[in-house]
Amino acid sequence: MAEKSIAVIGAGKWGQALHFALSQNQKCLITSRTKRDIKDFVDLQTALDCEYLVIAIPAQEIREWLQENFVFSGQKILVAAKGIEASTGEFLNEIYEEFIPRKNIGFISGPSFASEVMQALPAAIVINSKSRKLYKEVSPMFPRFLKTYYSDDVIGAEVCGAYKNVIAIASGICQGLKLGNNARASLISRGLVEMQRFGKEFGARKSSFIGLSGAGDLFLTASSELSRNFRVGLGLAQGKALKTILEELGEVAEGVKTSEAIHKLSKKYKIYTPIANEVKLILEGKSAQDSLKDLLKS
Numbered sequence: 001m002a003e004k005s006i007a008v009i010g011a012g013k014w015g016q017a018l019h020f021a022l023s024q025n026q027k028c029l030i031t032s033r034t035k036r037d038i039k040d041f042v043d044l045q046t047a048l049d050c051e052y053l054v055i056a057i058p059a060q061e062i063r064e065w066l067q068e069n070f071v072f073s074g075q076k077i078l079v080a081a082k083g084i085e086a087s088t089g090e091f092l093n094e095i096y097e098e099f100i101p102r103k104n105i106g107f108i109s110g111p112s113f114a115s116e117v118m119q120a121l122p123a124a125i126v127i128n129s130k131s132r133k134l135y136k137e138v139s140p141m142f143p144r145f146l147k148t149y150y151s152d153d154v155i156g157a158e159v160c161g162a163y164k165n166v167i168a169i170a171s172g173i174c175q176g177l178k179l180g181n182n183a184r185a186s187l188i189s190r191g192l193v194e195m196q197r198f199g200k201e202f203g204a205r206k207s208s209f210i211g212l213s214g215a216g217d218l219f220l221t222a223s224s225e226l227s228r229n230f231r232v233g234l235g236l237a238q239g240k241a242l243k244t245i246l247e248e249l250g251e252v253a254e255g256v257k258t259s260e261a262i263h264k265l266s267k268k269y270k271i272y273t274p275i276a277n278e279v280k281l282i283l284e285g286k287s288a289q290d291s292l293k294d295l296l297k298s
């Protein structure tokens with residue numbers, strides 16, 4: 001295995017942005033299911049032979065991808081996805097740990113729209129790992145414009161990154177229904193309380209929710225049309241069918257499936273998650289106006 005070699009797997013929006021960022025300080029390879037005519041694009045095996053892998057494959061696809069493609073041979077992994085597996089309700093750390101030792105895995109979180117990273121605009125992200133050593137190894141790989149912080153609250157970062165996508169859908173609905181700034185601020189702040197309550201059940205640390213991974217990413221995603229999840233919400237408020245919205249989007253909106261996962265987990269562990277539950281129901285066809293009435297009285 002080549003030393004300090006690094007590759008991004010998954011050349012979607014975020015994978016390409018991370019490849020751009022990681023190419024500033026060293027050579028970084030990139031691969032994807034669909035072959036692309038882009039700089040440093042290699043076949044999958046060449047990428048898998050690298051020592052460091054940044055995996056930007058969506059949450060719902062990763063288990064099957066790992067089963068079919070991944071053999072652990074000492075690689076260190078940074079997980080770029082933000083979501084919870086809907087079919088099982090399993091967190092990404094649980095899935096990855098079936099294939100890779102915990103000390104070799106880190107999770108990227110924090111407010112980071114790919115399109116802005118692509119323009120080298122400044123941002124701050126968190127590398128969440130049980131191994132501080134891993135953080136120390138990967139931190140210098142990031143360019144100056146992407147400031148990195150360390151946290152060992154892996155589950156906290158995961159819940160924040162996944163849950164904020166669902167709240168972003170709710171916020172897009174709120175915007176689409178023209179409910180006003182007061183309503184949106186109320187929704188986002190109650191969303192933060194809700195995701196913290198949910199995370200507590202799984203051992204997430206409270207402080208993660210007021211930091212970059214939580215409030216930082218939530219405020220970003222739930223207040224901007226740059227967010228795909230927010231745009232899903234806008235489409236729902238306009239009465240568009242989910243299928244049409246997702247076709248028009250052409251990119252992943254993790255909040256859609258993650259709302260199912262949250263529903264499953266909140267039912268199992270009896271966690272009060274009113275906003276996520278209404279998002280799931282709206283995605284299944286409930287009218288947004290009816291959801292609003294139910295949220296206001298609950």
Ligand SMILES: NC(=O)C1=CN([C@@H]2O[C@H](COP(=O)(O)OP(=O)(O)OC[C@H]3O[C@@H](n4cnc5c(N)ncnc54)[C@H](OP(=O)(O)O)[C@@H]3O)[C@@H](O)[C@H]2O)C=CC1
Nearest residue numbers: 010011012013014015032033034061081082113114251252
């Ligand atoms: N975009 C952003 O600003 C940010 C995104 N994220 C997270 O990163 C993850 C990826 O997002 P993003 O890159 O934007 O999404 P995109 O929809 O742009 O790209 C998805 C990528 O996943 C690959 N992919 C999808 N299904 C499979 C599969 N079954 N097997 C192998 N590869 C697959 C696609 O490969 P191909 O195209 O080659 O077929 C593509 O490279 C999501 O979890 C998202 O929440 C996190 C932070 C910021």
Ligand SMILES: O=C(CO)COP(=O)(O)O
Nearest residue numbers: 110111112113227228229
């Ligand atoms: O996670 C993101 C920014 O931090 C991107 O959010 P969207 O997937 O909603 O675009």
